[in-house]
Amino acid sequence: MSGDWVFDAANDVPPRHARALIEFADGSRLVFVDSRALGTLDLHAVASDLDLGLGPDASDPEWTARDLKAALATRRGPIKPALLDQKLVAGLGNIYAAESLWRARIDPRRPCNRLARNEISALRKAIATVLKRATGARYTDDDTVTLDVYDREGSPCRRCGTPIERIVQAGRSTYFCPSCQR
Numbered sequence: 001m002s003g004d005w006v007f008d009a010a011n012d013v014p015p016r017h018a019r020a021l022i023e024f025a026d027g028s029r030l031v032f033v034d035s036r037a038l039g040t041l042d043l044h045a046v047a048s049d050l051d052l053g054l055g056p057d058a059s060d061p062e063w064t065a066r067d068l069k070a071a072l073a074t075r076r077g078p079i080k081p082a083l084l085d086q087k088l089v090a091g092l093g094n095i096y097a098a099e100s101l102w103r104a105r106i107d108p109r110r111p112c113n114r115l116a117r118n119e120i121s122a123l124r125k126a127i128a129t130v131l132k133r134a135t136g137a138r139y140t141d142d143d144t145v146t147l148d149v150y151d152r153e154g155s156p157c158r159r160c161g162t163p164i165e166r167i168v169q170a171g172r173s174t175y176f177c178p179s180c181q182r
């Protein structure tokens, strides 16, 4: 969930925060740009069988609320850190998880296995909406996407006006509305 890829020419000046440059024989180049330096790159031999241990892709339309419900049924911990577990679902970062829970009106502290079917449906829909809004924009690097809850501690909830609260879960900041996220 960190960084971005830029495709340019090998003799261009590398973009700011370039962390890795992959040059191709035709003179083109792929650059990994990561201002926060949180990303990692792994090198694997050609044709090696990769088992990344990743869950379904969050943006895969075939990943259903039913799949999500089954994955959550065996977990007793709170929902927000679970959404960051790439084994549960791949591709959901801290910001997206908070935004999705706000949109689905779910308290981030709720135990996974206590969420009702309709709440999980709402969460699945919310994840799709949030990811769709994020496509083509860098949530943290520019202002093309307006965040509803992330990094808005003390600001009024866009739905009910209650000040947004920040808590820490599994070492990460979680922002939520204490009034309309139940």
Ligand SMILES: [Zn+2]
Pocket (backbone or CB within 6 Å): 157, 158, 159, 160, 161, 162, 177, 178, 179, 180, 181
């Ligand atoms: Zn609210």
